[in-house]
Amino acid sequence: MALLETHDIYAGYGGMNILNGVKMSIEQDEIGVIVGPNGAGKSTTLKAIFGLLNISEGSITLRGDDITNNAPDALVRKGMAFVPQEHNVFVSLSVEENLEMGAFTRKDDYSYMLERVYSFFPDLKDKRRQPAGELSGGQRQMVAMGRALMVEPSLLLLDEPTAGLSPLYMNEIFERVIAVNESGVGVLMVEQNAKQALRIAHKGFVLAAGQNRYTDTGANLLADPEVAKSFLGG
Amino acid sequence: MNELIFFINFVLISGAVIGSIYAIGAIGVTLIFGILRFAHFAHADMMTMGTFIVLILTALFPAVGPAIGLPTAFVMMPVAMAATAVIAIGLDKAFYKPLRDNNVKPVVMVMASVGVTLMLQGLIRFFAGTGTQSLYIDDRKSIFSFNLSDASESIVVTEPQILLFLFTIFAVVALHIFLNRTRLGKAMRAMSDNPDLARVSGINTNTVVGVTWVIAGALACAAGTLLSLDVTLKPDLSFMILLPIFAAAIVGGVGHPYGALVGGFVVGFAETLAVFNWAILLRPLETAFGWDLPADLSFVPTEYKITIPFFILVAILVWRPTGILKGKVL
Ligand SMILES: Nc1ncnc2c1ncn2[C@@H]1O[C@H](COP(=O)(O)OP(=O)(O)OP(=O)(O)O)[C@@H](O)[C@H]1O
Numbered sequence: 118m119a120l121l122e123t124h125d126i127y128a129g130y131g132g133m134n135i136l137n138g139v140k141m142s143i144e145q146d147e148i149g150v151i152v153g154p155n156g157a158g159k160s161t162t163l164k165a166i167f168g169l170l171n172i173s174e175g176s177i178t179l180r181g182d183d184i185t186n187n188a189p190d191a192l193v194r195k196g197m198a199f200v201p202q203e204h205n206v207f208v209s210l211s212v213e214e215n216l217e218m219g220a221f222t223r224k225d226d227y228s229y230m231l232e233r234v235y236s237f238f239p240d241l242k243d244k245r246r247q248p249a250g251e252l253s254g255g256q257r258q259m260v261a262m263g264r265a266l267m268v269e270p271s272l273l274l275l276d277e278p279t280a281g282l283s284p285l286y287m288n289e290i291f292e293r294v295i296a297v298n299e300s301g302v303g304v305l306m307v308e309q310n311a312k313q314a315l316r317i318a319h320k321g322f323v324l325a326a327g328q329n330r331y332t333d334t335g336a337n338l339l340a341d342p343e344v345a346k347s348f349l350g351g
Numbered sequence: 352m353n354e355l356i357f358f359i360n361f362v363l364i365s366g367a368v369i370g371s372i373y374a375i376g377a378i379g380v381t382l383i384f385g386i387l388r389f390a391h392f393a394h395a396d397m398m399t400m401g402t403f404i405v406l407i408l409t410a411l412f413p414a415v416g417p418a419i420g421l422p423t424a425f426v427m428m429p430v431a432m433a434a435t436a437v438i439a440i441g442l443d444k445a446f447y448k449p450l451r452d453n454n455v456k457p458v459v460m461v462m463a464s465v466g467v468t469l470m471l472q473g474l475i476r477f478f479a480g481t482g483t484q485s486l487y488i489d490d491r492k493s494i495f496s497f498n499l500s501d502a503s504e505s506i507v508v509t510e511p512q513i514l515l516f517l518f519t520i521f522a523v524v525a526l527h528i529f530l531n532r533t534r535l536g537k538a539m540r541a542m543s544d545n546p547d548l549a550r551v552s553g554i555n556t557n558t559v560v561g562v563t564w565v566i567a568g569a570l571a572c573a574a575g576t577l578l579s580l581d582v583t584l585k586p587d588l589s590f591m592i593l594l595p596i597f598a599a600a601i602v603g604g605v606g607h608p609y610g611a612l613v614g615g616f617v618v619g620f621a622e623t624l625a626v627f628n629w630a631i632l633l634r635p636l637e638t639a640f641g642w643d644l645p646a647d648l649s650f651v652p653t654e655y656k657i658t659i660p661f662f663i664l665v666a667i668l669v670w671r672p673t674g675i676l677k678g679k680v681l
């Protein structure tokens with residue numbers, strides 16, 4: 118059974134639909150990558166999945182269970198975590214407090230997860246007492262991802278984790294995403310660095326105007342000249 | 352020597368007293384702003400309401416205080432703080448939450464709180480009348496005076512003033528520990544920093560809002576009670592200090608609890624310094640410098656004290672709109 122499935126969802130802001138039937142499916146061991154032009158509805162898709170927007174039509178299932186229009190805290194308890202595209206750290210909270218907020222729904226002792234996140238992102242360990250607002254863009258992305266990992270999600274939604282990062286940092290983030298996935302976390306990720314992202318994707322979804330334009334494996338999408346021409350910059 | 356004692360009594364002690372009251376009130380206003388993003392105008396009447404709950408409890412159990420050796424009203428204060436916290440949550444559920452759920456603009460929330468303040472004023476007058484009440488029913492206010500060696504006047508501190516100072520220190524330390532060491536306190540700071548991300552993290556924002564009202568309501572009750580213990584209780588007592596409380600919150604940087612603390616004392620001392628008759632302090636120098644001092648040499652006559660927070664407010668908005676400590680988040 119698929120980890121996450123969206124069945125032709127329609128959603129938008131203030132009654133106007135931005136998504137017009139988005140269809141996606143990823144398995145527990147997969148990385149799914151959503152690409153597409155600016156304004157295609159990529160972020161809107163993730164927000165709709167995570168219960169931040171009202172879904173007017175269609176449904177979403179997590180391992181077969183209907184989670185359509187569940188509230189974010191319910192989804193966190195069901196093992197989902199989301200890193201938004203923008204404003205994805207608490208700037209006035211220290212790095213460690215950011216991570217603790219990721220574990221807010223946990224009632225058990227999660228200190229071992231702090232250590233695991235620090236070993237995952239060693240840069241953060243020295244900065245644990247520093248306000249997240251004082252970190253570099255790349256370090257903030259690490260804090261944002263670390264915060265999401267604190268609940269030990271089975272599904273991680275990432276919205277442009279490499280936005281604005283140097284190629285070096287971008288590769289480091291992608292490596293981390295692969296490592297997270299290999300530890301058993303399903304990943305659904307929006308990426309602007311489409312070629313690099315599709316290279317690590319098991320599944321790729323090309324979105325345009327709120328609809329799937331292409332849906333295939335990452336490798337097939339990279340090999341398709343049509344896709345390359347219209348969406349991957351040749 | 353007497354001159355110095357006048358200064359200590361009328362500037363330092365008075366300033367610290369009123370500054371503490373402003374600070375406790377402003378902390379509540381600033382917490383509500385930090386979480387709910389609107390200026391809660393009903394805060395002053397929440398203080399008065401809490402104080403009337405203290406008055407009722409004091410009238411019901413007048414013998415409790417003398418038995419312990421503290422003013423009965425002070426002993427009853429924690430109970431009334433809890434009651435006010437519950438009422439604050441009720442007011443939120445009845446008047447503010449429906450608006451919040453409809454995503455109204457902050458100014459609509461502000462107007463709603465003006466409505467709540469008028470309602471509370473009416474209710475308080477309806478049940479308690481318009482007269483002046485004393486929170487001392489079966490007990491008397493203890494007064495401590497300290498004599499300095501060669502002075503005929505003495506430094507005077509009253510028991511409620513000492514209780515006020517102790518409570519202020521306790522409240523600030525407790526709030527500091529709550530906001531920085533506890534899971535809910537950190538969640539409160541997180542929500543004030545970035546409410547969308549707080550939701551995404553799975554923080555139950557309704558719980559945080561509830562905690563905010565509990566703290567703000569309890570502190571409002573305490574501020575009103577401690578002020579009324581120092582002077583007397585009138586239905587419009589707290590409303591009169593609404594402006595200085597907002598001035599304190601803004602001076603310190605809205606949404607910033609330590610700023611509210613500093614702002615409270617800035618406004619409090621500014622008031623006492625401005626209405627102090629400086630002629631008293633300068634009189635000994637009169638002959639030495641050949642001055643001819645008038646009898647009253649204060650910056651502002653006492654009756655116009657209310658202009659001082661107003662002036663501070665305008666000055667800070669022009670000069671440094673973000674407040675002294677650059678507020679925005681808890
Ligand atoms: N909060 C909002 N309110 C109203 N409309 C919005 C809002 N956020 C996005 N939109 C609109 O929805 C459409 C899709 O936006 P979305 O953020 O999903 O695009 P995207 O594919 O993530 O683009 P980008 O690559 O720039 O991040 C856009 O036309 C945008 O104007």
Ligand SMILES: [Mg+2]
Pocket residue numbers: 159160161202276
């Ligand atoms: Mg986007």
